[in-house]
Amino acid sequence: MALRAVGTTYPNPPVGAIIVKNDKILSRGWTQPNGVPHAEIHAISQIKNKRDIEGAHLYCTLEPCSHEGKTSPCVNKIIDLKFSKVIISQVDKNPLVNSTSVNKLRSAGINVVIKNFGDQVRNLNNIFFKSLNNNKPFITLKIASTADGKIATKLNESKWITNSISRMIGHKLRSLNECMIVGTGTITKDNPVMDCRLDGLSNRSPDIFILDRKLILKRNLKIFNNKNRKIYIFHSDKFKKKIYKLKNINYIKIKEVNNVLDIKTIIRKISNLGYTRILVEGGAKLSASLLIKNQIDEIAWFRASKIMGNNGINAISELNIENIDHLKKFKLINTKTIDNDQLSIYRKK
Amino acid sequence: MALRAVGTTYPNPPVGAIIVKNDKILSRGWTQPNGVPHAEIHAISQIKNKRDIEGAHLYCTLEPCSHEGKTSPCVNKIIDLKFSKVIISQVDKNPLVNSTSVNKLRSAGINVVIKNFGDQVRNLNNIFFKSLNNNKPFITLKIASTADGKIATKLNESKWITNSISRMIGHKLRSLNECMIVGTGTITKDNPVMDCRLDGLSNRSPDIFILDRKLILKRNLKIFNNKNRKIYIFHSDKFKKKIYKLKNINYIKIKEVNNVLDIKTIIRKISNLGYTRILVEGGAKLSASLLIKNQIDEIAWFRASKIMGNNGINAISELNIENIDHLKKFKLINTKTIDNDQLSIYRKK
Numbered sequence: 151m152a153l154r155a156v157g158t159t160y161p162n163p164p165v166g167a168i169i170v171k172n173d174k175i176l177s178r179g180w181t182q183p184n185g186v187p188h189a190e191i192h193a194i195s196q197i198k199n200k201r202d203i204e205g206a207h208l209y210c211t212l213e214p215c216s217h218e219g220k221t222s223p224c225v226n227k228i229i230d231l232k233f234s235k236v237i238i239s240q241v242d243k244n245p246l247v248n249s250t251s252v253n254k255l256r257s258a259g260i261n262v263v264i265k266n267f268g269d270q271v272r273n274l275n276n277i278f279f280k281s282l283n284n285n286k287p288f289i290t291l292k293i294a295s296t297a298d299g300k301i302a303t304k305l306n307e308s309k310w311i312t313n314s315i316s317r318m319i320g321h322k323l324r325s326l327n328e329c330m331i332v333g334t335g336t337i338t339k340d341n342p343v344m345d346c347r348l349d350g351l352s353n354r355s356p357d358i359f360i361l362d363r364k365l366i367l368k369r370n371l372k373i374f375n376n377k378n379r380k381i382y383i384f385h386s387d388k389f390k391k392k393i394y395k396l397k398n399i400n401y402i403k404i405k406e407v408n409n410v411l412d413i414k415t416i417i418r419k420i421s422n423l424g425y426t427r428i429l430v431e432g433g434a435k436l437s438a439s440l441l442i443k444n445q446i447d448e449i450a451w452f453r454a455s456k457i458m459g460n461n462g463i464n465a466i467s468e469l470n471i472e473n474i475d476h477l478k479k480f481k482l483i484n485t486k487t488i489d490n491d492q493l494s495i496y497r498k499k
Numbered sequence: 500m501a502l503r504a505v506g507t508t509y510p511n512p513p514v515g516a517i518i519v520k521n522d523k524i525l526s527r528g529w530t531q532p533n534g535v536p537h538a539e540i541h542a543i544s545q546i547k548n549k550r551d552i553e554g555a556h557l558y559c560t561l562e563p564c565s566h567e568g569k570t571s572p573c574v575n576k577i578i579d580l581k582f583s584k585v586i587i588s589q590v591d592k593n594p595l596v597n598s599t600s601v602n603k604l605r606s607a608g609i610n611v612v613i614k615n616f617g618d619q620v621r622n623l624n625n626i627f628f629k630s631l632n633n634n635k636p637f638i639t640l641k642i643a644s645t646a647d648g649k650i651a652t653k654l655n656e657s658k659w660i661t662n663s664i665s666r667m668i669g670h671k672l673r674s675l676n677e678c679m680i681v682g683t684g685t686i687t688k689d690n691p692v693m694d695c696r697l698d699g700l701s702n703r704s705p706d707i708f709i710l711d712r713k714l715i716l717k718r719n720l721k722i723f724n725n726k727n728r729k730i731y732i733f734h735s736d737k738f739k740k741k742i743y744k745l746k747n748i749n750y751i752k753i754k755e756v757n758n759v760l761d762i763k764t765i766i767r768k769i770s771n772l773g774y775t776r777i778l779v780e781g782g783a784k785l786s787a788s789l790l791i792k793n794q795i796d797e798i799a800w801f802r803a804s805k806i807m808g809n810n811g812i813n814a815i816s817e818l819n820i821e822n823i824d825h826l827k828k829f830k831l832i833n834t835k836t837i838d839n840d841q842l843s844i845y846r847k848k
């Protein structure tokens with residue numbers, strides 16, 4: 151249930167909830183877009199006669215909330231409806247919760263069990279905790295390259311290196327992320343839309359953060375056409391914001407150092423806006439700057455079985471690594487064959 | 500049985516033979532080093548009392564020979580020993596055989612069945628046929644790179660990008676090939692031994708072909724130390740052969756064109772010496788020149804889960820491909836996870 155919500159819930163975590171009575175599932179819920187309502191309330195809302203809930207068990211992938219936010223505290227509702235038992239996978243490390251709900255439920259005479267539902271659930275929660283407590287959203291780098299790691303010809307042709315199924319999985323990846331960061335180079339070269347073009351998931355296009363230090367991008371670019379998502383432009387404090395009428399564009403001024411916008415400052419600002427999952431699809435320089443600062447948590451590397459040779463454009467720009475012990479190390483956690491392409495998933499070590 | 504012989508049999512193909520009587524295996528044989536003796540004779544040699552063979556069935560992965568070579572024709576021995584049936588996977592496309600043995604056996608009253616033993620056997624035979632009839636040995640390119648396709652730092656450090664198990668599999672690959680080609684650049688930079696250092700397989704080190712156009716290599720290099728294999732040096736006709744006392748070095752003069760030794764001429768000369776399987780382990784320029792001429796039949800690509808960035812040395816040098824449709828296309832036929840490395844096997848499309 152929690153997985154259904156991934157990519158849509160920010161600034162809330164994706165949570166799943168199941169209500170069980172007499173060994174029968176009464177309803178299922180998951181965090182709704184932007185966290186309204188929470189998973190528990192979503193599950194409760196599907197039960198017509200609320201009296202049926204009395205004595206039921208509630209399974210939650212995360213401790214229910216106890217604080218007033220955009221919604222009223224779930225914990226009160228759970229007590230009011232007389233659940234007899236609540237089974238949660240993890241205590242919420244959000245300092246606003248952090249076991250207060252567990253204690254409140256127990257004080258109300260409800261049996262609370264904390265039981266690890268497994269790695270998949272823990273990973274979801276940990277991404278949220280890290281994002282909230284360390285100002286560090288989970289960053290996925292997507293690369294689509296030849297077998298020798300080239301993402302385009304030297305004339306910048308990249309359509310298409312990987313096959314159509316790989317590209318669909320790429321769109322799915324967009325739907326699982328709340329926002330994307332993209333550099334000016336990629337936008338001017340490719341004029342991309344960067345939306346999710348899968349049937350039924352077109353409303354899942356991530357919000358966009360553009361690094362446009364000098365504010366040079368023209369407003370007739372395709373990326374500005376999609377009105378259903380937020381667009382943010384990071385620019386240097388040395389360059390003046392132009393006035394455009396597109397109301398979905400937000401400007402964020404950053405102090406530049408040596409003609410560069412500091413990438414860690416940018417990530418922190420994105421985190422402060424509540425985003426917990428960021429997708430980066432290149433270009434090579436942006437990927438390199440994130441790798442240098444150890445900001446990449448996961449790499450989804452699609453490799454076609456084709457070779458371009460060294461006059462193509464490399465997936466990753468210079469990292470200035472001279473010593474072989476200083477290579478950026480990842481852990482290979484999964485690999486899939488996609489027809490004649492290969493997808494390798496790496497996680498930060 | 501045939502697979503046991505791969506890499507050791509040149510100029511003969513690796514063949515397997517099994518002798519069966521009353522549904523019981525009497526003996527197994529495979530082509531012995533450099534083809535002496537052939538698989539059938541090797542299997543026969545293991546049966547003490549030759550009279551036991553009368554009425555037995557002989558399974559062969561390839562049609563037995565009918566011509567006098569380093570050994571006398573196997574087909575005569577099969578007739579003499581009164582096998583009742585011979586089951587072969589494929590007729591030998593060597594023009595010296597090409598069904599003559601099948602006919603001779605049938606004339607002698609032996610039941611001959613031609614039955615495909617499967618792709619693995621056909622692949623072995625086809626490599627031999629192609630090498631013999633088209634002067635085109637099977638060329639495997641081995642690459643050990645980072646996830647982003649780099650084989651060394653810009654200071655040429657490459658020890659070690661891949662893990663120790665990957666490197667052992669790399670040594671196994673050497674044992675399966677009859678010879679290797681290597682460029683002067685790799686030898687001067689790395690001073691490699693290029694032998695097979697697996698326990699029990701040290702006698703399986705491939706012969707070495709060095710491309711030393713100007714004859715600049717010093718004789719104190721490690722590669723010249725192993726006396727148990729043949730070493731050939733291809734050099735330009737413009738540069739004079741120096742006289743060295745190492746007796747295992749053979750010189751082959753090639754006409755150079757635009758300061759380059761033509762790679763297809765080199766492959767043909769290696770084929771003329773009887774070699775059917777060549778391993779290339781780089782460097783980047785040699786790999787590129789073979790790819791440009793479509794000479795690579797298989798790539799064994801070991802990828803570590805590390806990233807070096809674009810100041811490392813690329814696995815493949817310039818191929819001068821400007822159009823994305825002209826990328827060198829391969830078929831992904833196998834992929835293995837080796838701890839935190841990944842091995843992908845590509846075949847020519």
